[in-house]
Amino acid sequence: MMRNRPPGPTVYQIVVRGELSQRFRPAFEGMALVAGDGRTVITGPVVDQAHLHGLLDRVGDLGLELVSVNPTTAA
Amino acid sequence: MPSDTISSPEHDLVWTKLGPPAPRAGLIARTGLQALLRSALAGRLCLLDAPAGSGKTTLLAQWSAAAGGRVAWVSLDEGDNDPSRFWTYVVEALATVEPGVGAPALDALRRPSADLYRAVLPSLLNDLRAIGSPLVLVLDDYHLITNSACHQTLGYYLDHLPAGLHVLLSTRTDPPLPLARMRARGELAELRVADLQFSGEEASALLNDAMGLRLAGDDVERLAKRTEGWAAGLYLAGLSLRGREDPSAFIAAFHGDNRHVADYLTAEVLGGQPAAIRAFLLRTSVLERLSGPLCDAVVEAEGSAELLRELERSNLFLVPLDDHRQWYRYHQLFRELLRLELAGREPTLVATLHRRAAAWHRRAGHVDEAISHATAAGDFADANALIARHWLTYWRRGRRATVLRWLDGLPPEAITADPPVAFVAAWIGGFSGATKQEVERWLAAVDDLTWEGALPDGVASLAFGAALARADLVFDDVGRSVAAAWRALDLAGDQPSPFFWMAQAALGLTLYLAGRGAEARPRLEELVRRVAVADQPYAVVGALAVLSLLAGDAGDEPTATALATRAAGSAEALGLTAEPLCGLVQLALGRALTRQGKLDEAQEQLEWAVELFEIDSMAVLRAHGLLLLASARRARGDVAGALALRERARELTGQLKDPGMLATLLERDGPAPSRRGARPAGPLTEREHAVLRLLPTKLTTREIGAELYVSVSTVRTQVQAIYRKLEVSSRAEAVDRARELGLISPR
Numbered sequence A: 001m002m003r004n005r006p007p008g009p010t011v012y013q014i015v016v017r018g019e020l021s022q023r024f025r026p027a028f029e030g031m032a033l034v035a036g037d038g039r040t041v042i043t044g045p046v047v048d049q050a051h052l053h054g055l056l057d058r059v060g061d062l063g064l065e066l067v068s069v070n071p072t073t074a075a
Numbered sequence B: 001m002p003s004d005t006i007s008s009p010e011h012d013l014v015w016t017k018l019g020p021p022a023p024r025a026g027l028i029a030r031t032g033l034q035a036l037l038r039s040a041l042a043g044r045l046c047l048l049d050a051p052a053g054s055g056k057t058t059l060l061a062q063w064s065a066a067a068g069g070r071v072a073w074v075s076l077d078e079g080d081n082d083p084s085r086f087w088t089y090v091v092e093a094l095a096t097v098e099p100g101v102g103a104p105a106l107d108a109l110r111r112p113s114a115d116l117y118r119a120v121l122p123s124l125l126n127d128l129r130a131i132g133s134p135l136v137l138v139l140d141d142y143h144l145i146t147n148s149a150c151h152q153t154l155g156y157y158l159d160h161l162p163a164g165l166h167v168l169l170s171t172r173t174d175p176p177l178p179l180a181r182m183r184a185r186g187e188l189a190e191l192r193v194a195d196l197q198f199s200g201e202e203a204s205a206l207l208n209d210a211m212g213l214r215l216a217g218d219d220v221e222r223l224a225k226r227t228e229g230w231a232a233g234l235y236l237a238g239l240s241l242r243g244r245e246d247p248s249a250f251i252a253a254f255h256g257d258n259r260h261v262a263d264y265l266t267a268e269v270l271g272g273q274p275a276a277i278r279a280f281l282l283r284t285s286v287l288e289r290l291s292g293p294l295c296d297a298v299v300e301a302e303g304s305a306e307l308l309r310e311l312e313r314s315n316l317f318l319v320p321l322d323d324h325r326q327w328y329r330y331h332q333l334f335r336e337l338l339r340l341e342l343a344g345r346e347p348t349l350v351a352t353l354h355r356r357a358a359a360w361h362r363r364a365g366h367v368d369e370a371i372s373h374a375t376a377a378g379d380f381a382d383a384n385a386l387i388a389r390h391w392l393t394y395w396r397r398g399r400r401a402t403v404l405r406w407l408d409g410l411p412p413e414a415i416t417a418d419p420p421v422a423f424v425a426a427w428i429g430g431f432s433g434a435t436k437q438e439v440e441r442w443l444a445a446v447d448d449l450t451w452e453g454a455l456p457d458g459v460a461s462l463a464f465g466a467a468l469a470r471a472d473l474v475f476d477d478v479g480r481s482v483a484a485a486w487r488a489l490d491l492a493g494d495q496p497s498p499f500f501w502m503a504q505a506a507l508g509l510t511l512y513l514a515g516r517g518a519e520a521r522p523r524l525e526e527l528v529r530r531v532a533v534a535d536q537p538y539a540v541v542g543a544l545a546v547l548s549l550l551a552g553d554a555g556d557e558p559t560a561t562a563l564a565t566r567a568a569g570s571a572e573a574l575g576l577t578a579e580p581l582c583g584l585v586q587l588a589l590g591r592a593l594t595r596q597g598k599l600d601e602a603q604e605q606l607e608w609a610v611e612l613f614e615i616d617s618m619a620v621l622r623a624h625g626l627l628l629l630a631s632a633r634r635a636r637g638d639v640a641g642a643l644a645l646r647e648r649a650r651e652l653t654g655q656l657k658d659p660g661m662l663a664t665l666l667e668r669d670g671p672a673p674s675r676r677g678a679r680p681a682g683p684l685t686e687r688e689h690a691v692l693r694l695l696p697t698k699l700t701t702r703e704i705g706a707e708l709y710v711s712v713s714t715v716r717t718q719v720q721a722i723y724r725k726l727e728v729s730s731r732a733e734a735v736d737r738a739r740e741l742g743l744i745s746p747r
Helices: A022-028 A049-061 B031-040 B056-067 B083-097 B103-110 B116-129 B148-159 B179-184 B200-210 B217-227 B231-241 B247-255 B261-271 B275-286 B292-299 B304-313 B332-345 B349-364 B367-376 B380-396 B400-409 B412-416 B419-430 B436-448 B462-472 B478-491 B498-513 B517-530 B537-553 B557-574 B580-596 B599-612 B616-635 B639-654 B662-668 B686-694 B701-708 B712-726 B731-740
Strands: A010-017 A032-036 A039-046 A066-071 B045-049 B071-075 B135-140 B165-171 B188-192 B318-320 B328-330
Touching (some): A022 A039, A022 B332, A049 A066, A049 B332, B031 B056, B031 B188, B056 B071, B056 B165, B071 B083, B083 B103, B116 B148, B148 B165, B148 B701, B179 B188, B200 B217, B217 B231, B231 B247, B231 B261, B261 B332, B275 B292, B292 B304, B292 B349, B332 B349, B367 B400, B419 B436, B436 B462, B436 B616, B462 B478, B462 B498, B498 B616, B517 B537, B537 B557, B537 B580, B580 B599, B616 B662, B639 B662, B639 B712, B686 B701, B686 B712, B701 B712
Parallel strands (some): B071 B135
Antiparallel strands (some): A010 A039
């Protein structure tokens, strides 16, 4: 499981529906927000599963619709 | 009255949480949905499961008003992730509908470490059984509950709920309850996001009738389509449209825009407010609940009470929490959006606002909220000071999870930098299942730093606290604990001090565990003779239990029984029966009962003790409990069961650095098990197979019970039968052996 993963964060891409303005940046600290085509791609380093779940909780708190979640570096 | 000297955890009960938010203007009655909700309440559980801003709470409040008083309501928040606080709210809510219901359960909850499964829930359910008419318990915002003990106890409550009683959960995520099972049995009804979406007609009623906008049919349709019937979106759209001269143009622009609905509309709504209102909204968004005086303190201006009433009148997402309009909260989604706006516009102000809120709550005696805001402000020293001063009161009342939550909010450096709080972290952690390493990390911080004089909670000195923690939290090393107890006694001060007796009790216990009962006995006898149980409950109860075990070892059964009964009576009276340290009482009682041949009762007590000892710091006592349980099994002729238990004890003892007297006990207790054959020693029943299939999972015994719809003790019995038939002594071995025999699928 997690135990064998080399240390260091994994870069994740979280895609939500709707184009978010930069106003949402403080909600996803340390992540880049790129909006276009009716969706927003939130990209940045995620240190562990707890961090990832925290980000997904923020998505829920803000009433955003989750489209996909993907690691972009080798897991 | 505000005062600086507080408090009992009861202060933290916020009574406005025990009722639906007061009705507000500008909303529509969704009668179709209310009817759907009523029919959904045929089963025992109804789930209202939809994203933020879907209108869940509003719907429930309207339905509740129409339901006419048979609704018990709790608005949950993150602070309720403490089973004893969670159930206190639930019982208080039920009592608002049925006065007096659950009074004994509440009494039990007020005592330290109330035992939910044995004391609180059975008593509450018993009271509820006597109620003739239907009653619905609403738990609003259940997604904020993450504590697994809360989920498990709610599952137990649902399983045992008398006919005519129902539970309604509103949540953003599916709760970890046995939903599939309940769905299959027709006990679960669900209203999900599609059910909550506004139809075109409802949108028109909201925008045109309730908000008075007079929009054309096309425009309403476009808004409904663009927002996908999302309640918050439609409502924000309505607010943005107020006072616009050309709504159609606005709607057309909005319709053709790809921006997120709430993002787009919040900017519009805020932009339309006067600067003073906008500033007030943003700056008070740091607050979970708002009152005039609190807001005055946070924005450093007067007149907040009027402003709040004004905001309520203009329907700006402010939810009144009581009929007197003293407390309000923002609609959650709106508050999140405001906080983002605040963080973007005035990032440096956020900590200051939290700091002011912390100060106000501290003066008002709201310890919990004061600590949360101080932590959010980054004022860790202030949070630490509050924790150091109040943790003991919370801990003594069984609110260990609350203290854990405070500590979890602090960065580890803030804890290690503050010796009294590092001590609290070690103590609370050690009794909550922390590993030895974790506890030692905190205690190392206590050792390293100097601190003059007594601690804010009254503990004699830091060095004493650290020594006492190392004595009572034995982990894997009895010898080390004996040494720590001697040191604690050394540092405890003069004989009459309470700390002297705490140290004496720890020394008596650890000497007993080291097999030095003769040295332990006179100390404990003196303690029991000289100290009133009311003054030193843990010390006296523990001493009585150890003396009982010692009398048993000496063959004096009448004395052993008398002491154990006395210990159990005191523990019961003080409500200490669920505290890990007091598992000693069940241990002594179970041993005595075994000797009397009362084997059912003995087994129950000993299983209970082993359960209480299932934390790292209590491993020695857990092995001790397993051995006593093995004797009880052997006494009833269950040789294989006894063997399996002794093997578990042996395995556990093998992992200990210094197991003390366990080594002797194991030796005295007989030979190792024989070799096993190529097939099970007996055929497994259907139910045992069902349990066996769940053993490779991470489910606890309780969760397996929930999954299979049987009680914990049934699962335990079946697990023991599986061990016996597979001739193994642990869960891991059972899984390996079952795979070997082809009883379950390979990994």
